[in-house]
Amino acid sequence: MSKKDPFFKTHLLEKSLQYAFKNCIPLVSTIEITQTCNFKCSHCYNYDRTGPMPKATKDNQMTKEQVYQVIDGLGELGALYINFTGGEATASPHLEDYIAYVRSLHMEPRLKSNGALIDKEKCEKLVNAGLGGVDISLYGATEEVYQDFTGIKNSLSTSLAGIDRLKESGVDLHISIIIHRRNVHQLSEMIEICNQRSLNFQLSLEVTDRYDDSNGARENEITSEQFIDLLKGPYKEYFNGKNTEKAVQCSCARSVCGISSSGDVYPCIGAPIKSGNINDTSLVDIWKNSKELNKIRNIKETDFKSCQTCDYIESCNRSSGSVYINTGDYTGCDPTIYKQAKIKHDLSSK
């Protein structure tokens, strides 16, 4: 206890994430609490939402008690952020209970949502339960484009109403603008929606195959021509980021963890490598002993063989989870991501 050993130091979150990465603490964890969704998005990675929910998916969803067990396990492992997702997380009748439980364990409950089910009453319940933050996906700037993507009428106005309620409540609110083939021409308008409301936003081009192997999701990916337009357009700085450190490793199975609605444990919710199921083994046991998770933790940069010899690595934004979903090879190369990296490289070289 001296001035050389201060009680307090304030750091960027990044430093804690680095510690968690090094020591395999799932600081940022995501739980799918339902497969039910009020939208039928054509890019959904869960399953083809134009049809009914597959019986196995419907029947194998975690019970409320099991979700509590997962939260307990994550608390024991040192998680700080617990992100609830789905399906549509706000469609779960237990969401407020989960949020309150996470808060009671001194962890940070957050939510990924489309916002459309967050009416005044729901918003109050979420905030009163202790919700720490929300990330809302935005799919377009007009009702026509929104409906084309979500399959639901008036889905833009209901989503915006949810966003406005959350903003008014003071909860930490972020927007993920999901860019796809049929909304990319509305990027300016989508950014304007965020700017008008003084909302932080990020842009995402990522569309993957579905976890159930059904086809169609990637038909939403932007074309090469559209990507070139983005790189030359008014928002090019969002897409021209460089990977100067030639980084290829993700936070999977180290500082992040994902638990599917059926209780499968993944190295990340975006990398559906089944590493155990909480119906058979406790989450803590799976996290510590799963051979799949340990294999990922032991991957070295040199194991990304195609990346090691790639001329475009400094222009590449690969995510191992997405590459795994699309190709089945966690350390491999996705032709679409490769093509985008090459386009970025060629344009920046001119």
Place this chain on the structure above:
Amino acid sequence: MTNPKRAQHLSWRKLGEHTVILDSRVNQEVHHLNEVGAYLWELCTGENSLSDIKNNLVSDFDIDEGTADKDIMYFLDELRTKSLLDTTEGTNE
């Protein structure tokens, strides 16, 4: 004086030798507490009076009362500066 109580809607976890406190009102920043800071933080439940906290600190860290008083005041000032203490009316000592 009001018993010190942690502000609502904070999250915290032990991370190695430190405790990290997350305040979602302050984006992308976390506070790290050292071992003694983490110890005092756990006692700031609103249930413990300043003298309870002092007695615990003296007993568990083998320091004299004067040093304990100074450390506790310094720590609580830091918490107040960073808006990490509940400022609503609580139990009085």
